[in-house]
Amino acid sequence: MTTSNANRSHVDRQASIPVADLQRFISGVLAAVGMPAEDAATVGGIMAQADARGADAHGVFRLPAYVKRIRAGGINLHPDMRIVEERAATALLDGDNAMGHLVMKRAADLAIEKARHSGIGWVGTRHSNHAGPAGLYARMPLAHGMIGIYMAVGSANHMPPWGGIDMLLSTNPIAIAVPAASRPPIVLDMATTTAAYGKVKALAQRGESMPEGWMVGRDGKPLRDPKRSDEGFLLPIGGPKGYGLALMFGVLAGTLNGAAFGRDVVDFNKDFKSVTNTGQAVAAIDVSAFMPLARFEDCIDDIWAQMKSSAPLPGAQEIRLPGEQSAMTYDERIAHGVPLHPELIATLDELARSVGAAPLP
Amino acid sequence: MTTSNANRSHVDRQASIPVADLQRFISGVLAAVGMPAEDAATVGGIMAQADARGADAHGVFRLPAYVKRIRAGGINLHPDMRIVEERAATALLDGDNAMGHLVMKRAADLAIEKARHSGIGWVGTRHSNHAGPAGLYARMPLAHGMIGIYMAVGSANHMPPWGGIDMLLSTNPIAIAVPAASRPPIVLDMATTTAAYGKVKALAQRGESMPEGWMVGRDGKPLRDPKRSDEGFLLPIGGPKGYGLALMFGVLAGTLNGAAFGRDVVDFNKDFKSVTNTGQAVAAIDVSAFMPLARFEDCIDDIWAQMKSSAPLPGAQEIRLPGEQSAMTYDERIAHGVPLHPELIATLDELARSVGAAPLP
Numbered sequence: 001m002t003t004s005n006a007n008r009s010h011v012d013r014q015a016s017i018p019v020a021d022l023q024r025f026i027s028g029v030l031a032a033v034g035m036p037a038e039d040a041a042t043v044g045g046i047m048a049q050a051d052a053r054g055a056d057a058h059g060v061f062r063l064p065a066y067v068k069r070i071r072a073g074g075i076n077l078h079p080d081m082r083i084v085e086e087r088a089a090t091a092l093l094d095g096d097n098a099m100g101h102l103v104m105k106r107a108a109d110l111a112i113e114k115a116r117h118s119g120i121g122w123v124g125t126r127h128s129n130h131a132g133p134a135g136l137y138a139r140m141p142l143a144h145g146m147i148g149i150y151m152a153v154g155s156a157n158h159m160p161p162w163g164g165i166d167m168l169l170s171t172n173p174i175a176i177a178v179p180a181a182s183r184p185p186i187v188l189d190m191a192t193t194t195a196a197y198g199k200v201k202a203l204a205q206r207g208e209s210m211p212e213g214w215m216v217g218r219d220g221k222p223l224r225d226p227k228r229s230d231e232g233f234l235l236p237i238g239g240p241k242g243y244g245l246a247l248m249f250g251v252l253a254g255t256l257n258g259a260a261f262g263r264d265v266v267d268f269n270k271d272f273k274s275v276t277n278t279g280q281a282v283a284a285i286d287v288s289a290f291m292p293l294a295r296f297e298d299c300i301d302d303i304w305a306q307m308k309s310s311a312p313l314p315g316a317q318e319i320r321l322p323g324e325q326s327a328m329t330y331d332e333r334i335a336h337g338v339p340l341h342p343e344l345i346a347t348l349d350e351l352a353r354s355v356g357a358a359p360l361p
Numbered sequence: 362m363t364t365s366n367a368n369r370s371h372v373d374r375q376a377s378i379p380v381a382d383l384q385r386f387i388s389g390v391l392a393a394v395g396m397p398a399e400d401a402a403t404v405g406g407i408m409a410q411a412d413a414r415g416a417d418a419h420g421v422f423r424l425p426a427y428v429k430r431i432r433a434g435g436i437n438l439h440p441d442m443r444i445v446e447e448r449a450a451t452a453l454l455d456g457d458n459a460m461g462h463l464v465m466k467r468a469a470d471l472a473i474e475k476a477r478h479s480g481i482g483w484v485g486t487r488h489s490n491h492a493g494p495a496g497l498y499a500r501m502p503l504a505h506g507m508i509g510i511y512m513a514v515g516s517a518n519h520m521p522p523w524g525g526i527d528m529l530l531s532t533n534p535i536a537i538a539v540p541a542a543s544r545p546p547i548v549l550d551m552a553t554t555t556a557a558y559g560k561v562k563a564l565a566q567r568g569e570s571m572p573e574g575w576m577v578g579r580d581g582k583p584l585r586d587p588k589r590s591d592e593g594f595l596l597p598i599g600g601p602k603g604y605g606l607a608l609m610f611g612v613l614a615g616t617l618n619g620a621a622f623g624r625d626v627v628d629f630n631k632d633f634k635s636v637t638n639t640g641q642a643v644a645a646i647d648v649s650a651f652m653p654l655a656r657f658e659d660c661i662d663d664i665w666a667q668m669k670s671s672a673p674l675p676g677a678q679e680i681r682l683p684g685e686q687s688a689m690t691y692d693e694r695i696a697h698g699v700p701l702h703p704e705l706i707a708t709l710d711e712l713a714r715s716v717g718a719a720p721l722p
Contacts, residue, residue: 087650089450090480119451120483124651147617163680164671176609186612188605220675237599244549244683247664248537251547255660256508256651262667289451290485290617299616303608306623310525314581319524322605 016337021361023048025348026060032357033070034077039102046101046136051338054329055133055189057198061344062132064351065269066099072272075099075129081106089118092257093125097275100131104280108140108148111284115146119289124257128278130155130268134175135189135326141177141284142185145293148177149283153254153261155268155276158197158234162243165218167233168262171196172249177323179287181297183304187323192246193234200226200234254279377698382722384409386709387421393718394431395438400463407462407497412699415690416494416550418559422705423493425712426630427460433633436460436490442467450479453618454486458636461492465641469501469509472645476507480650485618489639491516491629495536496550496687502538502645503546506654509538510644514615514622516629516637519558519595523604526579528594529623532557533610538684540648542658544665548684553607554595561587561595615640 017025027044031037051059069075079098083091091110095103107123114121131137131152138148154170161168171191179185195214203210204226215223215232223232236242254261259279266276287296304321312319333339340348345360352359378386388405392398412420430436440459444452452471456464468484475482492498492513499509515531522529532552540546556575564571565587576584576593584593597603615622620640627637648657665682673680694700701709706721713720 085651087480087647088478090646090650092651117449118479119448120481122481122646147613160674161668161671161680163674163677164668165674166671168667168671176613178609178612186608188609190599190602190605194599216674218674220677237602238551238555240681240683241551241598244551247547247668247683248539248549251539251661251664252508252537252646255664256646256648256657258652262664285451285483285613285617286448287617289448290446290453291619296617300612303612303616303623306529307522307525307608310522310527310529313521313524313526313577313579316524316581319522320601322601322608 016339018337019052028357032355043101050132052333053326058132069272074273091123095128100129103128104131104137108282115284115286120285122283125280126257126259134173138175138177142179147285150175151249151253152280162240169246172246180300184327192242253281377700379698380413389718393716404462411493413694414687419493430633435634452484456489461490464489465492465498469643476645476647481646483644486641487618487620495534499536499538503540508646511536512610512614513641523601530607533607541661545688553603561590614642
């Protein structure tokens with residue numbers, strides 16, 4: 001079957017892959033490079049969820065880079081994750097350089113368990129790795145009637161302190177998720193820069209130019225050509241405010257956990273071998289520690305209705321709630337599969353061949 | 362003495378007021394309008410700290426409006442603050458419409474106590490009121506070797522959802538404070554809008570125009586004249602991202618606590634009588650639940666050094682850490698007093714006279 005698929009031309013390939021097939025494919029590739037089956041299933045599930053939710057730069061798209069890192073010895077496939085500090089409502093989890101998805105799943109589960117008893121649980125990680133979209137981990141507490149919060153130190157520095165030019169900060173993201181009753185949960189998932197670096201790379205691939213405000217050069221002048229992104233850096237949202245947010249989320253997700261921050265951050269796009277010592281933080285807040293869950297969820301439905309009810313700004317698009325687009329994408333992709341670009345399919349075919357795993361169907 | 366001071370011209374008045382004198386003055390005015398002495402001392406202390414730290418729009422400048430609200434019956438001077446929900450690491454505090462400073466002081470103390478036992482403490486408030494600068498409450502855990510986080514629902518809506526024109530959101534601020542060893546703590550204290558509304562009013566007073574990006578009109582066009590601020594609204598940092606942050610901080614500080622959010626927010630600049638049901642949230646994280654405090658503080662010193670070490674962007678000002686300006690202002694004002702504008706001094710003289718309190722020295 002591998003051979004017959006590999007021989008098919010791109011035109012023949014199915015453009016949209018069912019989410020379950022995508023998960024199987026990812027898990028199969030990871031298992032083929034030595035990841036224990038159970039872990040490969042977990043990571044495959046989380047990565048396929050990233051694709052299902054529309055976080056295209058954080059799902060199967062990352063698989064080749066993850067495999068490259070695993071083969072270079074940059075990921076520990078047999079980690080001994082340990083809770084190195086613990087209180088009733090907090091813990092520090094050392095990921096022992098495991099795949100970030102495994103570390104974060106464990107951290108989120110622990111935060112949820114602590115929130116159930118203490119009202120809130122806050123778990124920090126160190127010796128973790130890139131874990132995909134922030135929103136996925138902020139969403140994990142939702143099924144338990146809880147609010148989720150997630151912060152991370154990004155896996156490469158693309159931003160200087162405000163007023164400087166040395167790359168000391170990443171796009172350090174935050175995600176916050178709250179459950180609703182009849183509406184999708186509200187899920188904010190954002191980098192603290194105007195644009196995430198992945199968006200710059202996407203424009204470069206398409207040969208398009210960047211809007212002003214995304215990047216500036218080391219001369220302080222706007223940089224519009226995404227192919228020249230190495231000559232400049234990303235701009236924080238709100239100038240010094242976004243710089244401050246990136247700095248603080250970095251301290252909470254990195255420094256507090258003994259994880260890398262500032263000059264210690266390893267650029268995971270350039271160095272596939274060094275231990276990144278990535279840090280993240282995830283918190284779960286049990287809604288019922290504040291008010292009955294059903295009442296809170298009704299309030300969130302009401303917030304949906306209020307925001308939607310606003311008269312529109314002339315020339316603006318529809319008013320959206322954070323997470324609304326992702327919820328629509330999710331429904332669409334669960335029903336019809338994840339559309340993959342022919343070039344990505346070709347890359348994934350080649351990857352499967354090179355590790356001896358089953359290709360995409 | 363009241364008379365002799367009142368008869369002096371502005372030119373004669375001392376321009377800079379020692380912080381202790383400012384505290385005594387504020388406490389005296391609040392006591393004169395019926396606030397119990399101990400509470401008046403607490404609020405005066407916090408408000409004078411706001412001035413000392415350079416938050417000029419949140420200190421004694423607010424006293425006339427607070428007094429107006431107290432006299433209109435919009436503040437409960439004999440509140441029965443109660444913890445209405447409680448778990449090991451969380452609590453919901455009902456402020457019974459007390460002065461916000463008193464509610465937040467109690468909430469921060471409770472969060473610190475919970476963090477000592479559980480690693481983190483998160484306390485939400487409802488039936489609170491405007492409490493001054495976010496940074497003051499995020500700072501409170503610092504003296505206990507803890508990190509502080511504060512969020513609030515702003516006390517008037519000045520922002521629509523992204524793409525709309527109905528004022529459903531406030532400048533909902535966040536503050537995060539972390540302790541350093543030999544450097545000042547890093548303290549981020551920011552509104553989620555490009556500019557706080559107070560800055561717009563300050564430009565209007567000075568007859569200056571606003572930079573583009575602060576406000577737009579209901580027609581979606583830039584609004585530069587601060588005197589026409591009623592015709593438009595504040596813009597969030599990073600467009601939809603700042604809208605998302607304001608929304609989420611509002612949910613965490615307001616909705617989760619049963620406090621006002623969205624259409625329920627009372628504009629405290631226009632309505633001095635209605636119960637505002639203001640909501641806030643304060644969290645304390647015990648650093649020693651993650652690593653030894655001294656090691657963490659050394660790391661924060663190192664972050665100071667790293668950021669300061671960056672080569673400068675051509676044309677940019679000095680690289681600053683969040684809270685650095687405030688720390689310099691604090692040292693200056695503790696040594697030489699708080700400079701007050703002659704017009705503000707005249708207003709405060711008139712206020713003291715009207716309530717029968719001792720004037721500024």
